[in-house]
Amino acid sequence: MTKPTKQWYASWFDTPYYHILYKDRDYSEAQIFMDNLTSYLNIPEGGKILDLACGKGRHSVYLNRIGYNVTGVDLSEQSIKYANQYANDTLKFDVHDMTKPYPETFDAVFNLFTSFGYFEDEECNLRTIKAIKAELNEFGFGVIDFMNVNYVIENLVAENTKTVEGISFHQKRSVKDNYIVKDISFEADGQHYEFQERVKAFTLDDFIVLFEKAGVYLLDVFGDYKLRKFHSDSSERLIMIFK
Numbered sequence: 001m002t003k004p005t006k007q008w009y010a011s012w013f014d015t016p017y018y019h020i021l022y023k024d025r026d027y028s029e030a031q032i033f034m035d036n037l038t039s040y041l042n043i044p045e046g047g048k049i050l051d052l053a054c055g056k057g058r059h060s061v062y063l064n065r066i067g068y069n070v071t072g073v074d075l076s077e078q079s080i081k082y083a084n085q086y087a088n089d090t091l092k093f094d095v096h097d098m099t100k101p102y103p104e105t106f107d108a109v110f111n112l113f114t115s116f117g118y119f120e121d122e123e124c125n126l127r128t129i130k131a132i133k134a135e136l137n138e139f140g141f142g143v144i145d146f147m148n149v150n151y152v153i154e155n156l157v158a159e160n161t162k163t164v165e166g167i168s169f170h171q172k173r174s175v176k177d178n179y180i181v182k183d184i185s186f187e188a189d190g191q192h193y194e195f196q197e198r199v200k201a202f203t204l205d206d207f208i209v210l211f212e213k214a215g216v217y218l219l220d221v222f223g224d225y226k227l228r229k230f231h232s233d234s235s236e237r238l239i240m241i242f243k
Contacts, residue, residue, distance in 0.1 A: 033225035047107035053115030057083030064091040099127040101134035117200035129214040
């Protein structure tokens with residue numbers, strides 16, 4: 001019997017090649033965002049933060065460094081295995097499915113860097129927001145940092161090649177069935193690989209509908225990591241604060 005095929009994010013995120021392709025992500029920008037966000041939310045020193053879909057833990061590690069008690073969770077066992085090297089008394093990592101509530105409550109739940117909208121089953125998106133609601137304590141805030149799909153579609157690069165560590169990643173981007181799709185192919189270690197990333201093209205209006213269904217309230221919307229006003233046509237990010 002053949003094993004059922006994993007969802008794209010479960011297989012692609014668990015490969016070393018995913019981390020090679022995206023190794024040049026801007027850590028200083030991520031830190032500025034975390035400084036601005038925690039200050040804006042006025043999270044108390046030593047406050048508890050859940051980093052939902054934390055990947056290898058870059059945001060979690062920095063949030064812990066600036067004084068917060070952080071739990072980073074991700075579906076990728078390999079990412080959590082890597083992140084665990086940074087664990088300490090106030091920083092822990094766990095393999096967890098974000099569509100289900102984590103069994104603790106927090107001062108803030110952060111879902112960062114477009115780590116939402118991966119699911120084929122629409123209901124999973126709603127379950128994720130309901131789970132975030134369940135993970136917040138009485139005074140807690142939820143944050144989803146998503147791409148601004150209008151900006152992304154307007155500036156979509158249809159095709160390019162990016163070479164990292166001697167591997168040439170061929171990337172093709174398109175919009176299909178209300179998903180933003182990236183097809184990635186490359187040769188490595190004597191083999192040919194093909195992966196696909198698919199993210200639902202959620203607009204702010206789409207999120208508002210999900211929030212209403214989940215029983216959470218949208219408080220603020222920002223358009224970049226400096227927390228400037230959101231403009232639907234020109235902002236690079238869609239950052240939503242809710243509770």
